[in-house]
Amino acid sequence: MKIIDINCDVGEGIANEHLIMPYISSCNIACGGHFGDVKSIDKTIELAINNNVKIGVHPSFPDAKNFGRKLMQISVDELMKSIQNQMDLFLERVSFFDAKLHHIKPHGALYNAIAVDEKLAILFINSVQKYLKNAFLYVPYNSVIENVALKNNIKIKYEAFADRNYNNDLTLVSRTNKNALLVDEKDVLNHVLNMIKNDKVITISGLEKEIKADTFCVHSDTENALEIVKYLHQNLEKEGFNIG
Numbered sequence: 001m002k003i004i005d006i007n008c009d010v011g012e013g014i015a016n017e018h019l020i021m022p023y024i025s026s027c028n029i030a031c032g033g034h035f036g037d038v039k040s041i042d043k044t045i046e047l048a049i050n051n052n053v054k055i056g057v058h059p060s061f062p063d064a065k066n067f068g069r070k071l072m073q074i075s076v077d078e079l080m081k082s083i084q085n086q087m088d089l090f091l092e093r094v095s096f097f098d099a100k101l102h103h104i105k106p107h108g109a110l111y112n113a114i115a116v117d118e119k120l121a122i123l124f125i126n127s128v129q130k131y132l133k134n135a136f137l138y139v140p141y142n143s144v145i146e147n148v149a150l151k152n153n154i155k156i157k158y159e160a161f162a163d164r165n166y167n168n169d170l171t172l173v174s175r176t177n178k179n180a181l182l183v184d185e186k187d188v189l190n191h192v193l194n195m196i197k198n199d200k201v202i203t204i205s206g207l208e209k210e211i212k213a214d215t216f217c218v219h220s221d222t223e224n225a226l227e228i229v230k231y232l233h234q235n236l237e238k239e240g241f242n243i244g
Contacts, residue, residue: 004196004241005215006232007138007159009058009107011036011044012067014220021047023229025244026054026215028105028138031090033060033082034068041093048099055099056138059086059128060107068108069175076123083127091131103157104128105138112172115143125152141212142170160201160213162192162232163222168203170211179204183224185231192216192232193239 004025010017011029021027029044030036048055060068062082074082087104094101106114106124114121121144128137129152138159139146149156163182165173173180182188194200201211218229233243 003244007215007217011040019226021051023233028056028058031086033062033086054102056103057090058107059083071109080127101135103136114145121145121148157214158212159215162216162218165204
């Protein structure tokens with residue numbers, strides 16, 4: 001029986017983690033770049049432990065004003081220092097709970113940028129490599145960051161988005177586009193099942209493209225995120241998959 005991982009970006013001030021955690025299997029916790037402080041990190045780690053959810057860290061551009069969703073003009077040194085400060089804070093809190101870091105998943109504009117920009121991808125890998133000895137890096141399929149990670153012998157898991165539409169080049173449709181998000185639960189399920197069963201995704205222009213996914217993300221700030229994860233969890237199990 002195939003095991004499907006559903007992940008969610010949490011600890012971002014939406015305050016719905018306690019409702020979402022029972023229906024997911026891994027989480028990505030904001031660590032001070034776009035959102036997050038010791039209090040929010042601790043609360044979210046504790047929820048993850050109590051729900052047996054794998055713990056991941058969600059570093060971002062240091063840009064709380066734009067929630068990390070705009071490309072930031074920042075020096076190499078500043079960005080590296082910020083990412084490592086976010087990682088150090090998070091790992092300090094994980095240690096406090098005697099928990100284990102399962103993965104790193106960059107957030108927002110940083111995630112999208114390193115998927116296509118080799119210079120930024122190398123910078124990111126240089127920033128986090130020392131934290132990845134016993135953890136995975138979540139990356140999009142057929143991306144620049146995937147290639148850079150594999151060249152550096154980093155363990156990866158392919159991530160796809162349950163609640164987002166794709167362009168033909170497998171980048172995500174911009175949030176400025178009204179079709180960026182998938183919010184209908186049935187549409188989300190069909191989107192995910194096509195990726196699981198066929199390794200295919202239907203792009204925004206109707207093309208079918210190859211994709212690989214080990215984990216599927218739902219954003220906690222999608223308006224009906226709870227309904228989506230609940231529906232996904234229940235219906236994937238009906239299809240014969242385990243969530244884990």
